Amino acid sequence: MPKNTPRLAWAACVLLLPFHSPQASEAKESRPGVYRGYSEARFSEWQKTSQYVTMSDGVKLAVDIYRPAENGRAVDEKFPVVWIHTPYRRAYTDAKGELVNPLERLHLMPLLSHGYVVAAVDTRGRGASFGARRGFQDRTEARDAYEMTEWFAKQPWSTGAIGVAGCSYLGGTTWHAATMMAPHLRAIAPGCTDFDKYGFVSRGGITAQFNTRPENPGQDYGQGVVPVESDTDGRQAASAIAEHIKGTPMAELWAGMSYRDDVSPLLRVPFWRESSVASYTKEIERSGVGIFIWGNWLDEGSFEATLAYNNLNNPRKLWMGEWGHCEVGDFPMATEFLRFFDHFLKKVDNGWQREAPIYYRTVNAPTGKEWSSTDQWPLANARNQLLHLGGSASPGVTGRLTSKADATATVSNEFTVNYDPKCSGKVDLYFLMWPCGVEQHGLSYTTPALSADAHIAGHPMVDLWISSTTPDADVFVYLEDVAPDGTASIVTHGRLRASHRGEQPTPYRNFMGLPYHRGERQDAEPLIPGKPARLRLDLLPTSTIIKAGHRVRLTVAGADPRQRSRNVQFDPPPTLTIHHDRAHASQLTLPVVGTFTAKVHGE
Incomplete structure (x- = not known):
């Protein structure tokens, strides 16, 4: 016994x-x-x-x-x-x-x-x-x-x-x-x-x-x-x-x-x-x-x-x-x-x-x-706010997230995936049901400070153009609320393996207008190293108010601390490039109830 x-x-x-x-x-x-x-x-x-x-x-x-x-x-x-x-x-x-x-x-x-x-x-x-x-x-x-x-x-x-x-x-x-x-x-x-x-x-x-x-x-x-x-x-x-x-x-x-x-x-x-x-x-x-x-x-x-x-x-x-x-x-x-x-x-x-x-x-x-x-979800009164990724970004340097696309943009940003990301602070990873914050992780894009509260209610969507030095890569996306003092909290998040980026007809009566990635073997589409590929993924639903004076930040990374399989990925780790030029517009769509008032950078 x-x-x-x-x-x-x-x-x-x-x-x-x-x-x-x-x-x-x-x-x-x-x-x-x-x-x-x-x-x-x-x-x-x-x-x-x-x-x-x-x-x-x-x-x-x-x-x-x-x-x-x-x-x-x-x-x-x-x-x-x-x-x-x-x-x-x-x-x-x-x-x-x-x-x-x-x-x-x-x-x-x-x-x-x-x-x-x-x-x-x-x-x-x-x-x-x-x-x-x-x-x-x-x-x-x-x-x-x-x-x-x-x-x-x-x-x-x-x-x-x-x-x-x-x-x-x-x-x-x-x-x-x-x-x-x-x-x-x-x-x-x-x-x-x-x-x-x-x-x-x-x-x-x-x-x-x-x-x-x-x-x-x-x-x-x-x-x-x-x-x-x-x-x-x-x-x-x-x-x-x-x-x-x-x-x-x-x-x-x-x-x-x-x-x-x-x-x-x-x-x-x-x-x-x-x-x-x-x-x-x-x-x-x-x-x-x-x-x-x-x-x-x-x-x-x-x-x-x-x-x-x-x-x-x-x-x-x-x-x-x-x-x-x-x-x-x-x-x-x-x-x-x-x-x-x-x-x-x-x-x-x-x-x-x-x-x-x-x-x-x-x-x-x-x-x-x-x-x-x-009576319904997603909410009938939510409207889509489109934000464009832009500017120069690198780990530790934040790019721009703006309501107007830069018509002359030719910029793309790259980072090498860190397969050993560390949570900020002491965290027990054995049973972590929500991602932890990781400093200087991947690439980040941030709005100006909001001039009024913004209510994000629904399923945020990310439309990314990426390329990789490897035939596959994992992509993790975090939507964050950044306070005036720099403190950040994760509002919602999503993930998608690049080879699963294909979209198939959903078997569900109501998939809430979101892209459906079936994930069967016949659906796999390896990347061509160096060639941009489009990934559309939805983030988990939320109903969150981002306070006036706060900023909205989108972070894109190639690994997550909760991902126990990350040590069996590519060696050396891939370099990922996020494209946001005229031919490859990477975007974030936020479902917003009411108004979203973040001015375009430079206005």
């Missing part, structure tokens, strides 16, 4: 919940983050039990179940069930010996007081569950979600109305639960996750984010996981953990499939298609589940949230905050989950479907005006 696996069984327990009972005369109010008069907080206690549930192929999954309780006993009533499907341990002890309950971090425990059962399930090959993981969110895992959903529906304490929720990987398992069309699944709440697996993990053809991290013995294999109650000495958990090592290593899985249509050397199937939620759009729609998609602008999954919203016809909403991965800031997400699940699992007519379907927060908005609602 691994030394980090606790031997002490976690017995059934009863704990007090935060309790609020609304007055009978409380006026009804239901809107994003506000919910009064519809759902009474009846219970102040909960009881927890845990057990194994055996799947149809014999693999046992570990399950924790939390039920409303009174006077130390679980209430003998039927309730809707909301559950999570996690590879990161449904309950575990941390380095300080403290118990960690992911349901608390996901804002789901307060549902108990309002008459819900909540539950956590270790995915197969993870936590205290048996088996080995095949790939990453494969059909086996999805079938487990189907079976667990129907198991919850049949329990004597269940009404048969089931919901699934989760963020990050758990957001993905939430989506995949819906792809199986379980008869009793009524609602899902996926957060900060992907819809198109290849478009997320290998955006622009570059596998450059957290999915490439090495396996973690603790969270990935199950050390420290709490055994189920019947496993009094922890031996079953230890046996389960011993099976986990046989699972597919995530980084190797993605590294083995450079193109969208590649067959995985590890699994012998075209795994991008199997693991992508977008492959099962018709199934999700046929399921009829209600969907609450939530994400953040400062997160890699922001585009995926807007893509999912725009390509499904289920009853659905999109919530976008201004924070990082799986963060909700000061927004009462527990209240929003209660509104959502009350509507779909309890059939409470609380107005959820009569509201504007998109609710989003704007970075740097004035106090009291941070949140907005809209």
Whole structure:
């Protein structure tokens, strides 16, 4: 038995919940983050039990179940069930010996007081569950979600109305639960996750984010996981953990499939298609589940949230905050989950479907005006502001970003790619979901100081003409907000491998007017060294106000600190040239609400 696996069984327990009972005369109010008069907080206690549930192929999954309780006993009533499907341990002890309950971090425990059962399930090959993981969110895992959903529906304490929720990987398992069309699944709440697996993990053809991290013995294999109650000495958990090592290593899985249509050397199937939620759009729609998609602008999954919203016809909403991965800031997400699940699992007519379907927060908005609602994304009232790259630029010397092109321009700028970029300040690159600032990185182009606030809302687009000394190159683009004191923050970013620059017809109903780079092997177009080639790429969506007196900066680089594969590129590193002459106009297009008032340099 691994030394980090606790031997002490976690017995059934009863704990007090935060309790609020609304007055009978409380006026009804239901809107994003506000919910009064519809759902009474009846219970102040909960009881927890845990057990194994055996799947149809014999693999046992570990399950924790939390039920409303009174006077130390679980209430003998039927309730809707909301559950999570996690590879990161449904309950575990941390380095300080403290118990960690992911349901608390996901804002789901307060549902108990309002008459819900909540539950956590270790995915197969993870936590205290048996088996080995095949790939990453494969059909086996999805079938487990189907079976667990129907198991919850049949329990004597269940009404048969089931919901699934989760963020990050758990957001993905939430989506995949819906792809199986379980008869009793009524609602899902996926957060900060992907819809198109290849478009997320290998955006622009570059596998450059957290999915490439090495396996973690603790969270990935199950050390420290709490055994189920019947496993009094922890031996079953230890046996389960011993099976986990046989699972597919995530980084190797993605590294083995450079193109969208590649067959995985590890699994012998075209795994991008199997693991992508977008492959099962018709199934999700046929399921009829209600969907609450939530994400953040400062997160890699922001585009995926807007893509999912725009390509499904289920009853659905999109919530976008201004924070990082799986963060909700000061927004009462527990209240929003209660509104959502009350509507779909309890059939409470609380107005959820009569509201504007998109609710989003704007970075740097004035106090009291941070949140907005809209019927569509991108916004109907955003207009395109075209800015031209110009002037002489080199690492440490900034070029110009202007609203008027220089009709006499013959300038091109070049830099040698730095394959060892360093983050400014101390940063943990193991799980970095947003790029860090790098000083004097690549080439930068900057506007004059803005004379008024500018609201950038939508998907910025970059149209670059580049050439390289090599037959391929990676291009990373960062849109930055530069304060008067020189402090810079990344507003949004994008990336594209030059050989993936070809644009193909999109398979989506609504790709929001953006260029689609399919990324199949037949689409590859190597560069001709020294010859300019056009690259059009969209940056992740945003809603951000750049303050008056600040400048907008566009930085183009050839590597990113989060790109773990950068050390297997060209040797020596390529020299990239950005062209912005009369024949090759490199440009930035900003979606702007209102005005954009940066004067042309020299005016």
